[in-house]
Amino acid sequence: MDPWEHALSGPARRVTIRDVAAHAGVSVATVSRALAGDYPVHPSTRRKVLRAVRELDYVPNAQARALSVASPGAVAIVIHSVDSPYYAYIAQGVEEQAAAEGRLSLICTTGSDPEREPAFVQTMREQRAEAVILVGGVVLDDDYRERMTRYAHGLAASGSRLVLCGRPPLGDGVPAFTVDFDNTGGAHAITAHLLSAGHRRILYLGIRPGNTTSDTRVAGYRAALADHGVTADPALEMCGDFDRRSGYVTMKRRLAEGPRDFTAVFAATDLIAAGAVKALREHGLRVPEDVSIVGYDDVPPAEDIGLTTVHLPHTELGRAAVRLALSGRDPLAEPPITLGTHIVVRCSVQRLGSER
Amino acid sequence: MDPWEHALSGPARRVTIRDVAAHAGVSVATVSRALAGDYPVHPSTRRKVLRAVRELDYVPNAQARALSVASPGAVAIVIHSVDSPYYAYIAQGVEEQAAAEGRLSLICTTGSDPEREPAFVQTMREQRAEAVILVGGVVLDDDYRERMTRYAHGLAASGSRLVLCGRPPLGDGVPAFTVDFDNTGGAHAITAHLLSAGHRRILYLGIRPGNTTSDTRVAGYRAALADHGVTADPALEMCGDFDRRSGYVTMKRRLAEGPRDFTAVFAATDLIAAGAVKALREHGLRVPEDVSIVGYDDVPPAEDIGLTTVHLPHTELGRAAVRLALSGRDPLAEPPITLGTHIVVRCSVQRLGSER
């Protein structure tokens, strides 16, 4: 006899608590109570119920339960893509902490389509998600602020919490938590690292005007230069995306344009650095003997190419976001959290003058 | 006047369709119909309803709706971790395809705790997920088969589909789809690549006895050797995990043990290769001049260290899994899908004899 018979035969109708009750010869209330275990049920009755549950392979419907009882909602994370390590690490932290607190994790990637964000926030309100975590730098224009304010109040009205990660706080009066990296501090530290190695002409790769992640890193770079009495040269600041291809083509172009007028490179991300290193090598330049380079993020390619970079506690960011969202604290009263960063020294920086 | 007043004041009770009905002065049925739009509602009535919806910021409850109408369920993916690129790419494919088909993606990482898998499958049955996608190689023992068979029938009984990714099919009679890479073919091809470059002593790094991913790759390696008339030497096959650390320590140990008796290395994964390359370099050996090396997976570090490797269509695997699960086909009748692989030649393999 096929032990899965019940699963394969008959109509597709799922087993409900009423079926279990009928099969066990008790009322639905008794089945519910026997399974919940919070109400006195006679041992023999409980056994009957559990046997019926087993025989029918009954699985309670979480959606139905959620209607009557306030059950914990899911944690939703909105990122650009899963296959970018920056986001993957953060998502990992979110998932771990959500699971630790008994929540399911919903994931949504917006890719290059910004249209998907509002649709997803709306869906999360409908799904009664407990937390919605928006990750990644943005351009802080009025449209953005208005949109976020709308999200924040809307989610709050639906009982959800909004957490902004890797982007600045919205300010008082907007019910949203904020967790961000100290990008300016990290950029300052690693620029200082280059400066103290004797470098004065440091090419900055990967400026995305208006983007908060970019702006804060550039700010740290400039501040460090100023602190060391070095005048910032706009000609050393190059625009570009945060990916490998951008690092490669930008560096390629720079080297083709004229004589090399820098001794070191500050890549806004490790991916940019990886692309830049490839371009430098193709141009016959050695790292770090001819050109020093540093990155930012400390994601996979960094270790393999021996890149000195700024380590970000990605996973901790994700965990902190979830902890905060589920803490029950008042988002209006909570100050933004800033996570510290630290330099990881590998072998992509050469002390200037040691060759002389 | 604060436009968010309603969101901040009053009790936490959410706005229901009844509130909207009362506010608009119509019945709940009318509200539902005005929003659904599939039933004739007088334009003026619809306007009243929509205004009430706007003023109260009403958001329908997806859980409640799911109770009355058969709405699409979520797609759930179970992976080891998000921050491993192998899984991240697959998850990316799953999320993309799920979103394209209007489904939400639930993600669960099991980490190192196998206990979480059954709990998650149970939760997915309760959540009425439409598809559950289990990813990653496994050890095919009786316990595993029994567990999967139970999952498959249980999920089928709950109306969910089970998809196994990156692991072999369970056989006839078990309602589960299977999508896997052609690991044996890929391993055969890349081993043949080394052999045709003149290598005969190829060190295999990263054997995990019993693990299906490992076994299939080793099988391809051995078959290629046999096809070229090279006798496999067990002393060249080394056990180890699939991560960078394992590649590093295993290679380190091998080099310390005695004279180098191999000219090339086949690393079971790119991460192993990255670790091995580091160990080789520390030992003063150049890649590829002194030792050739190939990897498997074609994940991020590969490009940066110029690793010749086997490209896997990770994202396509994820997409295929979702497509299959939502196709409405009968899992009992569907043959397993095998996705082809191809070699990516970079610069980590040296033709033997070119130095002579």
Place this chain on the structure above:
DNA sequence: ACATTTACAGTAACCCGTTACCAGGGAGTC
């Protein structure tokens, strides 16, 4: 032996939408 808890099971209301069914009223027709 009688009163009073206590233990346990059942009935029914409720959660929040959707929709089958029903009914009122205005337009169109003879």
Place this chain on the structure above:
DNA sequence: GACTCCCTGGTAACGGGTTACTGTAAATGT
């Protein structure tokens, strides 16, 4: 002017659970 018919809106049942309330019988107290 009486009579369909269509347009539109309301009433109520339903989906699958949970739980307040009710009721009964057994257990305990004196």
